[in-house]
Structure formats: structure tokens, C-alpha cells
Amino acid sequence: MRLKIIDISLALGDGEEKLKEAAAGILGVSEKAVLSLDVLRKSLDARRNRPPFFVYALAVTLSDFTDIPNRGDRRISVEAEPSHPRDPQIKSVKTLRRSVVVGSGPAGLFAALVLARSGAPVLLVERGKSVPERVRDVQDFWEKGIFSPESHVHFGEGGAGTFSDGKLTSRVKNPLTAWVKKTLVEMGAPADILIEAKPHIGTDRLRKVVVQMRRELQNLGAEIRFNAKMTDLVVHQGKIAGMVINDREEIATEQIILAIGQSADDSYRMLLRRGVRLAPKPFAAGFRIEHPQALINEIQYGPWVGRPELPPAEYVLTTRIPDLDRGVYTFCMCPGGRVIGCSSGEGGVITNGMSFSRRDGPFANSAVVANIRTEDFAGKSTDPLCGLSFRRRWEEEAYALGGGNYFAPAQRLVDFLKGRPTKEGMQTSFLPGVFPASLNRALPGFAVEALKRGLTVFNEKMPGFITGEAVLIGVETRTSSPVRIVRGKDGQSVSIQGLFPCGEGAGYAGGIVSSALDGIRAAQWAIMREG
Structure with a gap:
């Protein structure tokens, strides 16, 4: 007999060997009756003003003849079979039609994996470089300010996630999530x-994972090409007939899975020229906020700070400013991480957060952003790419405020709130570096006002959040794509048959897991089209 038990609590200092005792107690049976148990889920409950504790969900195996006195306990339910991640339904493909996957971020990699395992010939093209090469280029940018237009934090093997915290949290309810993680x-x-409950990989380990996925694809017969930028589509009678690489090489194909990410502005413009239907989409913009990690630990853990069982503390903060009709929230919080420059084009500054698997850096950072509506882009503009122009404007403004050398404009939080300049001496992890500037000029006035008021609310929720040690770094504009590549119920572009847009760049996902799931869905649609 196999049962599932939820809400099993262990205090700090209690080892997981006590789970068997706790499970037996909830069931009302002896420990000897528990033949085995598996941890299904683990989370930390660290609400302030009470001792932190860990919460578990377990799968427990008992003898079939065990009497369970407490069967009516709401925490107990029947789990008939051991839980295994559900695999995607991969149909075997007998046709020799080759699919081309454009982009090697999570959406592209998982789409290619599903296609390759189905037996379909796959060509994966990536405009950037492989992980080892792009790591060198990114380091040159951070350390020397040398920007490489086709090899940076956004372009290259693994996509933007390769230089991130590697978070795997997702609000998407999809049974294939467990398979992605597996x-x-x-x-x-x-x-x-x-x-x-809040899984993450860390950029150091994620880079190795991405390289291993490439090897797995190659073992399955997929062809992978780097430095291969899609520069045009070949369309015949409303259907994909091929694509052009690097303005000179034409590749014949009847279906393309488009996983370009949200930073390929030139690709969006090409798609628009080719008649692909695009639409503006809301997103959010703001700054990165950085505190000493020790301060966040003290705020969140209180008198229990310093306990070795506790990980670096995190936070999630949200509020709404009713009279402005704007939401303000934190996003992509990186405990023990660092803030990085991730410019996607010359003359622009963009920030993001990154951390390694140990999350042992001295700083904590998070995006703090306000929602941006499509009417904010350009009034009544009918240009579907007006969101790109909007965010590019503020990235260029950040570049100018930062001194014009890819340094980011920065300001102490208390100075930003009081409207006064910040002098030298800010402690920050940002690479390549920061320059003191007034962030009032770094975003539209409505966003600045919403952020100021939202940050004040955050300090009420987390007393001590507003401190002289906190620094704001501008600008954070890549929370999600401001463009959607419109697709139908069959996953294809509503304009061109055989074109399957997916992932963040298509406007249908955000983050590693949801992008991977959307890539899987695109591959399944492509396989169904094969008949």
C-alpha cells in the first residue's frame, strides 16, 4: 500500500531521519510498518516572528494489510503507484522531412530533443557561439567593456538562461514539468x-547541463550549427519553403520551430517584413535592487539567523498602486548572487541577476519592476514592434546616464526615494561597473513614481528593506518580450504554415521551465503535422 502524506514539519536541527517517525505518527502506525518512504517535495517556511521549519510531502509504502487508524486525516491520500515523471507522448516519425530549430535556449533545446527522440531529422541553428566561447566573450565584456554583437549574455548556446540563477520555479501547471526537471x-x-519547492541550478552547473544536452542531441543524430544566424525566410504560397543563414546560405525545409528568444530585435523586424503577424504585448520594467545578503538574512530569519540549516534568505514582494493603476513587484530574486550587465546591442545597458549553485556571494539582488501596458509604448501606434522601440529608448538612456562605456547608472535607494544625488562609494557586485546617476531619468515618469511608492510599501512588509546599504542599478527591461508572434491552435503562425513560434521570444513563456514546456509543445505540434 502506498500513501501520500503532506504537511510534515521538521524543526531546525531535526535530521531527515525523523521523517519516518513523523509519518508513522500521522498515520497512527508503528515505525516498523513503514517499509519505505520517498521525499516528493521539500520547502522552507520562514515567515517572520516564528521559528523557521521545513515542510515535506512524502510517498510512504506500507504493508497491504496495515490498519491505518488515522486514515481520515486530511494530510493523507492514496497514491496507488510510485510517481514517475510523465514523458511527453513522442510519436515515431517515418518521413525524412527535416525540421529546423532556430535558437538553443530552453525552448529550442527541448523542442530539438523531442524531435530527435521521435526519429525526425533535426538541424539546430544558433546565431551565437558555444558555451566555452561565449563565456570568454561575456567575461571580456564584464572585465574590459568589449561588446560582441553576436556573442553575449542573450545570444549563444543555452540562451540567456546560461548566465542566470538557473531558477526552475514556474506557475505553469503542466504534468511534463517533472519530466523537464528529470x-x-x-x-x-x-x-x-x-x-x-524553489529549485535552482546555478549558472556554473547550468553551463555544463547545456553542453551535455548538445552532446545528447548529437548522439541522437541532430546537426547543430553555431554562428548560424537566420537572416531570412523562404516562403512559397503562404508556406515555409526554407530559410537563409548569414545572408548567403539557403536551407530547404518545410517547417521551422522558431525559438529566437526575446532579444533578437533584427529577427522580429525580418519576420514583420515577411508578413508574419506580430502583436505588441505588455511587459514590466524597472531596476535591479541590491542589498548585503547578511541584511536580508537578518530581516527574514530574525533571531534564527546564522543557523547552518538555513539557506541564503529570499523574498517575493508585490503591491498595487491603485490611483496609478500599476502593479509593482520583485522578480527573479538571486540570493548570494550578483548583478550583471547583459546588453543585447551596442549603446544600451541592461541589467539582470545571476548566481552560482552555492549562492554564497555577499550580495542579494532582485529586479523591482512596474508593469508597462501596450498603450504606454507609443500611444495609438499600429507598429507591432513599438514595444521594442520603447524598451530600447530606456536602455540607451541608461547607457548615457552610466557614462557611455556600459557602466550602469546607479543610486542609493534612500537617495532615489528622496530625489537627491548619490556620491561615490556604493558597494555593488555589478559588472562591468556602476556610475552615480539620478534614476529618475532612467524610466518613464509613471514607472518611477510607481516604483518609489511600491518600494515604500515593501519596507512596511519587510522592515529594514529601505536602508543606506541598498543600491538601485538601471535598467531591468527583459522581464518578458514586448512582442508576441501570433500563432493558432495548431501552434503554427497564423500567417505562414510550417512556422512554429515558441518560448519567450514568441511571447508565450517566461523562464526556463515554461520555455522548455513551450518548446516541447511546438515539437509535438510539428510531429502531428507530419501525420
Whole structure:
């Protein structure tokens, strides 16, 4: 007999060996009756003003003849079979039609994996470089300010996620989520991601995972090409007939899975010229906020700070400013991480957060953003790419405010709120570097006002959040794409048959897991089209 038990609590200092005792107590049976148990989920409850504790969900195996006195306990339910991640339904493909996957971020990699495992010939093209090469280019940017237009934080093997925290949290309810995580573990991710409530891999381990996925694809017969930029589509009678690489090489194909990410502005413009229907989409913009990690630990853990069982503390903060009709929230919080420059074009500054698997850096950072509506882009403009122009304007403004050398404009939080300049001496992890500037000029006035008021609310929720040690760094504009590549119920572009847009760049996902799931969905649609 196999049962599932939820809401099992262990205090700090209690080892997981006590789970068997706790499970037996909830069931009302002896420990000897518990033949085995598996941890399904683990989370930390660290609400302030009470001792933190860990919460577990378990799968418990008992003898079939065990009497369970407490069967009516709401925490107990029947689990007839051991839970295994559900695999995507991969149909075997007999046709020799080759699919081309454009982009090697999570959406592209998982789309290619599903296609390759179905037996379909796959060509994966990536405009950037492989992980080892792009790591060198990114380091040159951070350390020397040398920007490489086709090899940076956004372009290259693994996509933007390669230089991130590697978070796997997602609000998407999809049974294939567990399979995505299982696949990542098979490629070298830590097994803890299968049970942690807030799983993350860390950029150091994620880079190795991405390389292993490439090797797996090659073992399955997929062809992978780097430095291969899609510069045009070949369309015949409303259907995909091929694509052009690097303005000179034409590749014949009847279906393309488009996983370009949200930073390929030139690709969006090409799609628009080719008649692909695009639409503006809301997103959010703001700054990165950075505190000493020790301060966040003290705020969140109180008198229990310093306990070795506790990870670097996190936070999630949201509020709404009713009279402005704007939401303000934190996004992509990186405990023990660093803020990085991730410019996607010359003359622009963009920030993001990154951390390694140990999350042991001295700073905590998060995006703090306000929602941007499509009518904010350009009034009544009918240009579907007006959101790109909007965000580019503020990235260029950040570049100018930062001194014009890819340094980011920065300001102490207290100075930003009081409207006064910040002098030298800010402690920040940002690479390549920061320059003191007034962030009032770094975003539209409505966003600045919403952020100021939202940050004040955050300090009420987390007393001590507003401090002289906190620094704001501008600008954070890549929360999601301001463009959607419109697709139909069959996953194809509503304009061109055989074109399957997916992932963040298509406007249908955000983050590693949801992008991977959307890539899987695109591959399944492409396979169904094969008949």
C-alpha cells in the first residue's frame, strides 16, 4: 500500500531521519510498518516572528494489510503507484522531412530533443557561439567593456538562461514539468531540483547541463550549427519553403520551430517584413535592487539567523498602486548572487541577476519592476514592434546616464526615494561597473513614481528593506518580450504554415521551465503535422 502524506514539519536541527517517525505518527502506525518512504517535495517556511521549519510531502509504502487508524486525516491520500515523471507522448516519425530549430535556449533545446527522440531529422541553428566561447566573450565584456554583437549574455548556446540563477520555479501547471526537471538531472543538474519547492541550478552547473544536452542531441543524430544566424525566410504560397543563414546560405525545409528568444530585435523586424503577424504585448520594467545578503538574512530569519540549516534568505514582494493603476513587484530574486550587465546591442545597458549553485556571494539582488501596458509604448501606434522601440529608448538612456562605456547608472535607494544625488562609494557586485546617476531619468515618469511608492510599501512588509546599504542599478527591461508572434491552435503562425513560434521570444513563456514546456509543445505540434 502506498500513501501520500503532506504537511510534515521538521524543526531546525531535526535530521531527515525523523521523517519516518513523523509519518508513522500521522498515520497512527508503528515505525516498523513503514517499509519505505520517498521525499516528493521539500520547502522552507520562514515567515517572520516564528521559528523557521521545513515542510515535506512524502510517498510512504506500507504493508497491504496495515490498519491505518488515522486514515481520515486530511494530510493523507492514496497514491496507488510510485510517481514517475510523465514523458511527453513522442510519436515515431517515418518521413525524412527535416525540421529546423532556430535558437538553443530552453525552448529550442527541448523542442530539438523531442524531435530527435521521435526519429525526425533535426538541424539546430544558433546565431551565437558555444558555451566555452561565449563565456570568454561575456567575461571580456564584464572585465574590459568589449561588446560582441553576436556573442553575449542573450545570444549563444543555452540562451540567456546560461548566465542566470538557473531558477526552475514556474506557475505553469503542466504534468511534463517533472519530466523537464528529470531530463535536466540526467544532463548533470543536481537531483535536489526534483523535490525542492524553489529549485535552482546555478549558472556554473547550468553551463555544463547545456553542453551535455548538445552532446545528447548529437548522439541522437541532430546537426547543430553555431554562428548560424537566420537572416531570412523562404516562403512559397503562404508556406515555409526554407530559410537563409548569414545572408548567403539557403536551407530547404518545410517547417521551422522558431525559438529566437526575446532579444533578437533584427529577427522580429525580418519576420514583420515577411508578413508574419506580430502583436505588441505588455511587459514590466524597472531596476535591479541590491542589498548585503547578511541584511536580508537578518530581516527574514530574525533571531534564527546564522543557523547552518538555513539557506541564503529570499523574498517575493508585490503591491498595487491603485490611483496609478500599476502593479509593482520583485522578480527573479538571486540570493548570494550578483548583478550583471547583459546588453543585447551596442549603446544600451541592461541589467539582470545571476548566481552560482552555492549562492554564497555577499550580495542579494532582485529586479523591482512596474508593469508597462501596450498603450504606454507609443500611444495609438499600429507598429507591432513599438514595444521594442520603447524598451530600447530606456536602455540607451541608461547607457548615457552610466557614462557611455556600459557602466550602469546607479543610486542609493534612500537617495532615489528622496530625489537627491548619490556620491561615490556604493558597494555593488555589478559588472562591468556602476556610475552615480539620478534614476529618475532612467524610466518613464509613471514607472518611477510607481516604483518609489511600491518600494515604500515593501519596507512596511519587510522592515529594514529601505536602508543606506541598498543600491538601485538601471535598467531591468527583459522581464518578458514586448512582442508576441501570433500563432493558432495548431501552434503554427497564423500567417505562414510550417512556422512554429515558441518560448519567450514568441511571447508565450517566461523562464526556463515554461520555455522548455513551450518548446516541447511546438515539437509535438510539428510531429502531428507530419501525420
